[in-house]
Amino acid sequence: MKGNEALAEAAIRAGCRHFFGYPITPQTEVSAYMAKRMPKIGGTYLQAESEIAAINMVLGAASAGVRAMTSSSSPGISLKSEGISYIAGSDLPCLIINVMRGGPGLGGIQPSQADYWQATRASGHGDFQNIVFAPSTVQEMVDLTFRAFDLADKYRMPAMMLADGMLGQMMEPVSFPEDYTPIKADKSWATNGHQNKRPHNIVNSLYLQADELEQLVVDRFARYEQVKQNEVLVECENTEDADYIVVAYGATARIAKAAVKAAREKGLKIGCIRPITVWPFPTEEIAAAAEGCKGFLCVEMSMGQMVDDVRLAVNGRAPVSFFGRTGGVIPTPAEVLGEIEKLAGGDR
Amino acid sequence: MTQNILLAGFGGQGILFAGKVAAYSGLMDGKEVSWLPSYGPEMRGGTANCSVCISDDPICSPLILNPDALLVMNKPSYDKFIHKVQPGGVAVIDATLISDREEIKGVKTCYVEATRLAEENGLQGLANIILLGKVLKECGFASLEAVKKGIEKSVPARKQHLVEPNFRAIELGMSL
Numbered sequence: 001m002k003g004n005e006a007l008a009e010a011a012i013r014a015g016c017r018h019f020f021g022y023p024i025t026p027q028t029e030v031s032a033y034m035a036k037r038m039p040k041i042g043g044t045y046l047q048a049e050s051e052i053a054a055i056n057m058v059l060g061a062a063s064a065g066v067r068a069m070t071s072s073s074s075p076g077i078s079l080k081s082e083g084i085s086y087i088a089g090s091d092l093p094c095l096i097i098n099v100m101r102g103g104p105g106l107g108g109i110q111p112s113q114a115d116y117w118q119a120t121r122a123s124g125h126g127d128f129q130n131i132v133f134a135p136s137t138v139q140e141m142v143d144l145t146f147r148a149f150d151l152a153d154k155y156r157m158p159a160m161m162l163a164d165g166m167l168g169q170m171m172e173p174v175s176f177p178e179d180y181t182p183i184k185a186d187k188s189w190a191t192n193g194h195q196n197k198r199p200h201n202i203v204n205s206l207y208l209q210a211d212e213l214e215q216l217v218v219d220r221f222a223r224y225e226q227v228k229q230n231e232v233l234v235e236c237e238n239t240e241d242a243d244y245i246v247v248a249y250g251a252t253a254r255i256a257k258a259a260v261k262a263a264r265e266k267g268l269k270i271g272c273i274r275p276i277t278v279w280p281f282p283t284e285e286i287a288a289a290a291e292g293c294k295g296f297l298c299v300e301m302s303m304g305q306m307v308d309d310v311r312l313a314v315n316g317r318a319p320v321s322f323f324g325r326t327g328g329v330i331p332t333p334a335e336v337l338g339e340i341e342k343l344a345g346g347d348r
Numbered sequence: 349m350t351q352n353i354l355l356a357g358f359g360g361q362g363i364l365f366a367g368k369v370a371a372y373s374g375l376m377d378g379k380e381v382s383w384l385p386s387y388g389p390e391m392r393g394g395t396a397n398c399s400v401c402i403s404d405d406p407i408c409s410p411l412i413l414n415p416d417a418l419l420v421m422n423k424p425s426y427d428k429f430i431h432k433v434q435p436g437g438v439a440v441i442d443a444t445l446i447s448d449r450e451e452i453k454g455v456k457t458c459y460v461e462a463t464r465l466a467e468e469n470g471l472q473g474l475a476n477i478i479l480l481g482k483v484l485k486e487c488g489f490a491s492l493e494a495v496k497k498g499i500e501k502s503v504p505a506r507k508q509h510l511v512e513p514n515f516r517a518i519e520l521g522m523s524l
Contacts, residue, residue, distance in 0.1 A: 026387060109387070170410050171368070171383035173375050258408030333409050 003138045004029035004168040007097065007161065008037070010145035011069055015182050016095070017043035018068040020057035022050060022076060025109040026165035027099035030071040051076040055083030055096075062092040063203040065190025067149050067182075071097035073165075074115050075106055077123070084158055085124025089205030091189075091220070093152035095145070096130070097161045099168040102328035110328025111165035113250060116305035119162050120279040127217050129224050131159045131231065132279040134249040138172035140276070146180055151231060153185035155223050162278060164301065166251040166330065227280055234282035235274040238264070239289045242271030244344045247286065247310050248299040249275045252331065256299045259336035268344045278306065286313035295343055296320040299336055301329075349404050351489045352412045355476075356397035356429055357421030357442075359388075362476035365502060366419065367398035369480060369514075373490035373498035374402035382410035395424055402489050417487045419479050421445055421462075438486040440479050458482055460524055466517070474517040481521015492522070 001009070008030045011019070019034040031047065038045035044061075048054035054070045061068035072080060077098045087094055100115045102108035119132045131151050135141040141163060148159035191201045207213035238260070239245055248256035253274040263270040273289060275282050290296070295318050298307040304322045311320045323339040325331045353370055357363045364385050371383040385398040399412035413432060418439040420426045426446050433439050435454035443449075444463035451457065460482050462475035471478065477499075484495060499514045 165387070166384065166410070169385055169387050171371060172407075172410075173381060254407075255409045255411070261408065330411055332411075332413055334413075 001138065001174050002029055002169065002171050003141050003163065004099065005033045006138050006174045007141045007145055007163070008033035010142040010176065011095065011149070012037060012041065012043070013176055013180060014067065014146045014149045016067040016069050016149065017041070018058075018061040018066055019044065020046050020048050020054040020061070020068070020070050022048050022054050022072065024073045024076045026101055026111070026168045027071050027073045027097060029168070030097060030099070051079035052083065055080035055087070058094050058096075059083055059087050059090065059092065062087065062094045063090070063190065064192045065187040067093075067095075067153075069095040069097065071099070073099045073101045074103050074112070077115060077118065081118075081124040083124075084130070085126050085128065086205050087158050088124065088128035088130070089126060090203050091156040092158070092203065093149075093156055093185075094158050095148050095152060095161065096158055097163065100162065100164040102326065108328040109165065111251060111301060111330060112326065112328055113164055113252060113301040114303070114305065114326060115162070116278065116300070116302060119160055120281070120309070123160070128220065129157070129227075129279055131155070131157060131227060132162050132277065133159065133233075134162045134276060134278045135167060136250055136253045136274060136276075138167065138170065139174050141167060142174050142176060144276070146177065150183040151227070153187075154183055155227055157223070157227075162250065164251050165328075231277060232280045232282050232285070233276035234285045235276060236285060236289065237272045239271035239273060239293075241269055242289070243269040243294045244297060244340065245271040245273055245289055245293055246297045246299060246336070246340065247273045247275070247306070249278055249306060252299055252301050255331055255333050256336055258333035259340060262333065262337050263340045263344070268340065270340055270344065275306070278309070281309045281313065283309070283313040286310060287315065287317070290314045290317035293318050297339055297343055298322050299331060299339075300324045301331065302326050350407075351402045351417065351487060352415045353400040353402070353417045353419065353483065353489060354397060354412045354415035354429060355400065355419040356395065356425035357476075359394050359396040361396070361421050362473065363396045363421065364398050366476040366480045367400045368502045369477070369495065369498045370400045370402070370483075370489060371498075372501045373495040374400075376494035376497040376501075377490045379403060380405060380407050382407045384410040395422065397425060417483050417489070419476075419483050421476065421479070423448070438483070440482045440486065442475055442479060444475070456486065458486065460521070462521075465520065469516070469520060471513055471517050471520070474513060477514050477517035478521040481518040482524055483521075484518065485522045485524070492518070
């Protein structure tokens with residue numbers, strides 16, 4: 001299946017019956033798939049009048065305690081950022097898909113990873129985080145969609161799938177889990193009709209008393225601490241004996257892996273670390289790998305964004321260098337191998 | 349063993365479809381496969397290409413720059429990719445649509461009059477599959493049985509009457 005379609009099917013199988021979107025390349029197949037399927041299974045598919053409307057519909061649906069999602073690509077996510085902040089400020093779970101394309105501005109429609117900072121630092125105003133997943137295969141887009149809905153429910157926060165045009169557009173074989181049951185989450189806060197049987201619930205992000213708002217944010221950050229403790233996902237390959245370690249996520253990690261494989265065939269001791277969650281970031285795993293390692297190479301489809309998190313994790317234990325292509329240009333395995341050889345070549 | 353096939357031509361020639369058939373064929377043979385299209389704003393016209401990887405191992409980069417097999421159906425793509433084929437690889441060219449004839453060292457070039465053959469055999473619009481048949485014969489990316497299953501998977505339900513002509517097109521390509 002195509003990445004975008006596999007993701008949409010996974011969301012449906014995860015129990016999502018409320019999709020609100022607005023078309024944009026390279027994620028339009030998500031919307032198109034939902035438009036076809038949702039009416040047949042009693043779900044809601046709504047093409048909103050804009051991205052801003054779509055994210056606010058997600059806010060509304062999520063307030064009622066149902067699994068809701070929206071999907072877009074880079075410029076559309078910028079438009080959604082106000083709503084994402086409101087959703088985080090209202091402690092609501094939802095899934096937001098970003099199939100990244102080149103930017104800034106309208107940019108281009110080819111694959112990119114230049115929204116890393118936006119996803120992990122500033123997907124809206126205020127003190128908040130999203131759980132951000134970075135799939136690297138179509139199968140992983142499927143598997144992480146189930147996990148994203150579960151964790152969003154568990155921690156009452158937005159989850160984001162940070163994919164890119166390559167993953168969205170490519171086809172790979174996928175299998176769907178046979179026996180998925182959604183996590184049991186307390187949704188007693190949902191505004192889904194009280195029928196005079198309980199006090200009414202209010203979903204809100206406006207708190208005019210500074211100390212009250214501060215306490216809410218502090219409580220929320222205590223929850224984020226739990227996420228950091230429990231939910232980091234990372235793949236480490238050949239890091240034990242590695243002189244140098246390549247760090248890459250998403251589609252770029254596939255390209256990096258091809259280069260690492262070629263480098264090892266040439267006798268270079270190169271390892272590879274692939275963050276699967278980019279928030280929470282695998283800081284401890286990278287810090288551990290930095291012991292006894294001569295250097296890191298971070299590879300991205302951007303001018304260098306995740307490299308900041310790698311540097312923070314390495315914390316001066318080893319030099320961290322960067323290679324990236326941007327604007328929709330996809331780095332080649334040969335280019336990455338060239339960078340690895342520049343670093344490690346002298347050691348042969 | 350990994351086979352990287354690059355298919356290229358104009359939008360509307362069935363480039364992405366032929367790639368899909370190849371990818372599904374690999375899947376039917378139990379291989380790891382990936383299919384990556386170039387995508388643009390246009391539905392028809394413009395150049396279209398797609399990368400298909402068929403491998404015994406998990407596929408690293410799905411983007412092919414130096415294919416083992418090139419299937420090409422227009423002049424701009426011919427100019428762009430003909431010198432990118434790996435040494436020992438094969439290039440299958442629609443010779444009705446591309447008038448260039450070039451011998452490339454280390455690469456087997458097959459100039460196939462696919463569009464003309466398609467018209468003569470009542471297989472209009474299936475030059476892509478005739479060419480894929482030739483690629484199949486030259487590099488055996490899958491079994492013929494798997495390719496036929498791949499065609500059945502790739503042809504949409506409302507166009508099932510096109511399955512049989514696709515079978516004939518593959519077999520015609522393999523006979524060349």
